[in-house]
Amino acid sequence: xxxxxxxxxxxxxxxxxxxxxxxxxxxxxxxxxxxxxxxxxxxxxxxxxxxxxxxxxxxxxxxxxxxxxxxxxxxxxxxxxxxxxxxxxxxxxxxxxxxxxxxxxxxxxxxxxxxxxxxxxxxxxxxxxxxxxxxxxxxxxxxxx
Numbered sequence: 001x002x003x004x005x006x007x008x009x010x011x012x013x014x015x016x017x018x019x020x021x022x023x024x025x026x027x028x029x030x031x032x033x034x035x036x037x038x039x040x041x042x043x044x045x046x047x048x049x050x051x052x053x054x055x056x057x058x059x060x061x062x063x064x065x066x067x068x069x070x071x072x073x074x075x076x077x078x079x080x081x082x083x084x085x086x087x088x089x090x091x092x093x094x095x096x097x098x099x100x101x102x103x104x105x106x107x108x109x110x111x112x113x114x115x116x117x118x119x120x121x122x123x124x125x126x127x128x129x130x131x132x133x134x135x136x137x138x139x140x141x142x143x144x145x
Contacts, residue, residue: 003028009076013130020046020131046074051124051136059142061117070107071126071134073100082128088112089120100128114142 005026012022022044030036054068069086073079082097089112100106114120119139126134 013075013077016046016131022046051126051134053122053124053136053138055138055140059114059140061114061142061145063145064111064113066109066111067122068107069110069124069136070105071097071124072105073103073128075130076102077130078102079128079130082126084108085125085127086110087123087125089115114140117142117144 005024007022007024016022024042024044026040028038028040030038050072052068052070054070056065056067059065069084071082071084078099078101080099082100084095084097086093086095093110095108095110097106097108118141120142121137121139123137124135126136
């Protein structure tokens, strides 16, 4: 039999580790079987917020391009001290973001000018006060002018 169990973030949030796993243990009494108990253990991997990076269909060398980077707070409470760390062309840009309400999704626009043709990898690392190092990446193919 399946039993739904809702565990509020306030119960486990301060114990959450970077691997986003929670070990849940429950001791259940079996109905109509006096004195019989059942011990159940389950490892739950929490849903990660996802980074979505939208790039134009065609990216051309030496022409400015604007990317859309969206990020979210998957938690049922607000998060603050949010930072996006964008790595591109061996350079990092640290972007301080506004706090996010519970379950809020937001986005920023990021402009850059590629200086060479071929593949470029863009990496995004999203962190805040309640979770850290949520990563996203995309490979951008830069075409000749």
